[in-house]
Amino acid sequence: MSVEEVKRNAEEFRRVYAAVKAEIQKCIVCHEAVVDGVLFCLFVGGHALLEGVPGLGKTYLVRSLAQALSLKFSRIQFTPDLMPADIIGTNVVTEDERGRRYFEFKQGPVFANIILADEVNRATPKTQSALLEAMQEHTVTAGETTYTLEEPFLVMATQNPIEMEGTYPLPEAQLDRFLAKLNVEYSGREELITILERTTTGKLAEPEPVADGATIDRLKRFAHTVAAARHVEDYAVRLVLATHPGSEFATEMTNRYVRYGGSPRGAQALVLFAKVRALLDGRYNAAFSDVASAALPCLRHRLILNFEGEAEGLTTDSVIEDILEKLPAAVEQPA
Numbered sequence: 001m002s003v004e005e006v007k008r009n010a011e012e013f014r015r016v017y018a019a020v021k022a023e024i025q026k027c028i029v030c031h032e033a034v035v036d037g038v039l040f041c042l043f044v045g046g047h048a049l050l051e052g053v054p055g056l057g058k059t060y061l062v063r064s065l066a067q068a069l070s071l072k073f074s075r076i077q078f079t080p081d082l083m084p085a086d087i088i089g090t091n092v093v094t095e096d097e098r099g100r101r102y103f104e105f106k107q108g109p110v111f112a113n114i115i116l117a118d119e120v121n122r123a124t125p126k127t128q129s130a131l132l133e134a135m136q137e138h139t140v141t142a143g144e145t146t147y148t149l150e151e152p153f154l155v156m157a158t159q160n161p162i163e164m165e166g167t168y169p170l171p172e173a174q175l176d177r178f179l180a181k182l183n184v185e186y187s188g189r190e191e192l193i194t195i196l197e198r199t200t201t202g203k204l205a206e207p208e209p210v211a212d213g214a215t216i217d218r219l220k221r222f223a224h225t226v227a228a229a230r231h232v233e234d235y236a237v238r239l240v241l242a243t244h245p246g247s248e249f250a251t252e253m254t255n256r257y258v259r260y261g262g263s264p265r266g267a268q269a270l271v272l273f274a275k276v277r278a279l280l281d282g283r284y285n286a287a288f289s290d291v292a293s294a295a296l297p298c299l300r301h302r303l304i305l306n307f308e309g310e311a312e313g314l315t316t317d318s319v320i321e322d323i324l325e326k327l328p329a330a331v332e333q334p335a
Helices: 003-024 032-044 058-067 130-137 189-199 213-224 230-241 252-257 264-280 288-293 295-299 307-311 316-326
Strands: 048-051 073-077 089-095 101-107 114-118 139-142 145-148 154-159 180-183 258-260
Touching: 003 032, 003 058, 003 213, 003 264, 032 048, 032 058, 032 154, 032 180, 032 213, 032 264, 048 058, 058 073, 058 114, 058 154, 089 139, 101 145, 130 139, 130 154, 180 295, 213 264, 230 264, 230 288, 230 295, 252 258, 252 307, 252 316, 264 288, 264 295, 288 295, 295 316
Parallel strands: 048 154, 048 180, 073 114, 114 154
Antiparallel strands: 089 101, 139 145
């Protein structure tokens, strides 16, 4: 790829990113970090888990994203009685014009580009696992047949962190398949006034489509080509290893309060987020600061605290922040 092609693609990336973000912000007030996190996942081809109490706009955010893109959108409301076939589809008996009967696969709502898995922790583990193959392989297997999902394919799941009755916590294997976990916080005083002005006057804004699937897919492939030097990749690796108790890079807090640390997917997420951050900053190479800025969304759901950590009321965010403070970015590279 020539220098001119890189510049042209980088400019298109920033232009499309800004256009999609502007359409979303017609509807979503504040939550800029969450909007950026969702868009980062979109532009590198990863899934996002949005966690926050009810009424903060998680579902509205995903719906606004779908409206800003010319993509097929599907919403799945997770409930305890939801079955795997309700997600992936099932074989049904069909009769042709001659009266002969045969099985035909009826696609479920997972056959879309953007999937909103609303309150994903309300479904049973058996149903939650129906998403695992789709999220990792972008395929669905029904019987002996495997179906390939159309690209881009993005799962945006929401969950409520405070209402635990009647919920089934996501297993670690499924949490690890989310590229990022984004915490949706309460809005401030001025933001709430803006929300009231937008939602109680009968003048609701509607996002306009500004990009299609082919554009997103092309820009995703371009984002993956952004350079990440060996020492920057090494910093991402050391951040992940620092979450492992007993590791040579582990901090005192990690060794004392963490039971399990991040997986290799965590390092992949850090580098991919860093590449998007670099592009938005006008660079074609990821830096230490880009990796550090991705640490919380990319690692917070991949750490498991031990009993002492939970008893102390710690969060995985506090462990990651401690690592960022104590782990040097630049070190001598191994031979």
